[in-house]
Amino acid sequence: MASSTSIPCPASTFMLSHAQLAAMEEWAFLTHLHLHRSSRPQSQQSFLQARQHRYPSIPAYNFQATLSTIPPSSLVLFPAWCKAHSLDSGKHTSYAQYLSEVNLLPYEGDPADYPGLYHFVCMIHCGTNRFEGFERKDQMSVRWILNCFYESRYLADFGGLGDVVGGRWSIVATLTNDSGDCNRGIHKVHEYATPGPVRLMKVLASEALWPGHSAREIGILATLRGGCANIVQSFDSYTPSGRHDLPWLIMEMCNAQSLWNRAKKYWKAEEDVPELFIWHVFISLLEAVKYCHYGPGEEDWDPIYHRDITLSNVLLHYPTDDKTGYPDVKLADFGCAVTRSEATAKQLKIADMPEVCPSAIPPEGALAAKATDMYQVGAIVKELMEKERNSHGRALVRTYSKTLQYLADCCTILLAAKRPDAASMLRIVRTNRDDLLAAGSVRHERLRGE
Known part of the structure; x- marks a missing residue:
């Protein structure tokens, strides 16, 4: 299969048996004979001898009766189709377009949940003599392509306006x-x-x-x-x-977009994000992370590690029409989150878990750990204190209180073991925010655009 390594292939237990490979090989060969009728007896004898050598314990199949019932529109070979359409046969998009035009026919030997697998593989490999090299990466690529195809059919029928x-x-x-x-x-x-x-x-x-x-x-x-x-x-x-x-x-549904959208307005205008709002975000995220890690205080709580706390995954919401105050801050998108019990039981490594945003990865990697979430909370606070990147790629820190900068630095310290936990950090951050308010060092500023 051309350029199969360019197609992502997550781990799976789905693999073809020798019997399935033998059946596919025979179907592909007979398809080739069906489409190219010259030298049939000699070619078939040569094929059967080679097949017997590779699969001595597997009896031969006979798909000739099946082939005679297949309409010509379903016997369009993928390489020839790509050539006719001037498409790269190694690209995923080419397979997707091909499958949208060719009606895959199911066969009783298809693996469960993969109707049309035999037909598809044969249309790819027919006449290429590739089945001896149809290795794991090829099988996984075929599986990925068909998974995308089947899912796209469900997505097309999912529902429209009013459904x-x-x-x-x-x-x-x-x-x-x-x-x-x-x-x-x-x-x-x-x-x-x-x-x-x-x-x-x-x-x-x-x-x-x-x-x-x-x-x-x-x-x-x-x-x-x-x-x-x-x-x-x-x-x-x-x-x-x-x-x-x-x-x-x-x-x-949150009605004030994401923290990324809000911060971007300030960066484009080269204005400071109000410090009191940053304290508000800091406290809100610590509240969310504290609950993920400790729950309502139950001893048997299974800690949840978000692992992907970024500006885009923090949403803002005004509970009323009054926008003079700051919006509620809500942690969203738990697509990369895992529980401690799952991470422990399955001994999950970083590669086993959903991939997180590169900008949110702490020095030790996005582990299933409290320290990962704490690092990401601190990174968000520091990002809100930065101006847009300058021409040298360095971030310019605005003039904010040293207390806020110090507490953000505590969360993003390089050694994971030295980062504070969410519960203790929440108390410290809230106390320092209140002290600054009482001293008049920070004040409420209405958010830009409200």
Whole structure:
């Protein structure tokens, strides 16, 4: 398979057996004979001898009867199709377009949840004599391509404006259909029977593409539900049984965009983000992280590590129309989060967990640990205190209180073991903020654009 290493292949237990490979090889060869009818007896005899040598214990199949029933439109070889369309046969987009035009036919030997696998592989390899080299990377690439294809069909039928999802939620607007690592679109919804507040529906990646990721995020948000005002709340979810179906989450909708959007307004105007607002963000994030790590104070709480606390994953919300005060700050997007019990039981390494934003990675890596979250909280506070990068790529620190800078430095200290925990840091930060307010060293400034 051309350039298969360019296609991402997450770990999976799905691998083809020798019997399946033998069947695919025979189908591909007979397809070749079906399309190129010259030298059939000699070619078939030569093929059967070579096949018997490679798979001596596996009886020969006979797909000739099947091939005679396949319409010509389904026997379009991928290499020839790419050549006719002037497309690169090594690119994922070429496979996606090919699959959208060729009707894959299922075969009784297809692995569960992969109808059309034999047909697809044969259309790729027919006449190339590649099955002897159809190794793990090739099989994983084929699996990835088909997973994307099956998921895209579910996504196309997912729902449009006015459609009801899950028998409860009516889609009123689509914010984005972009596909991130584990994100397949964001929609505005409200309850169908009794329309109330507008919520956000986050469509997640299928189990086939990202095994366990969506179920993990759904489970973590269910655990956190209603426990902390500084964590985005979830109201409903769907975890499908099918490997290619799409899970989704219903979450509260925040009306003042993300912290990234807010900070960017100040950076573009080359203005300072108000210090009191930064203290407000600092305290709010520590409240959220404290709850993730310690819960409501129960001894048997299973700590949750967010691992991806960035400006874009912090949302702002005004609970009323009064915007003279500061908006509520809410930690969102738990797609990279893991619990301590899972990390311990599965001995998860960084490579085993969802990839986080590169700018949020602490020196030791984005481990499943309290120190990771504390580093990221401190990094956000420091980022809010920085001007836009200058021409040399260095950040210019604005004039803020030394206390705020010192406390942010404490969170981002290089040695993870020396970083403070969220509970003690929350007390310290709140006390210092109150002292500065009492002394008149910081004051309330209305946010830009409000």
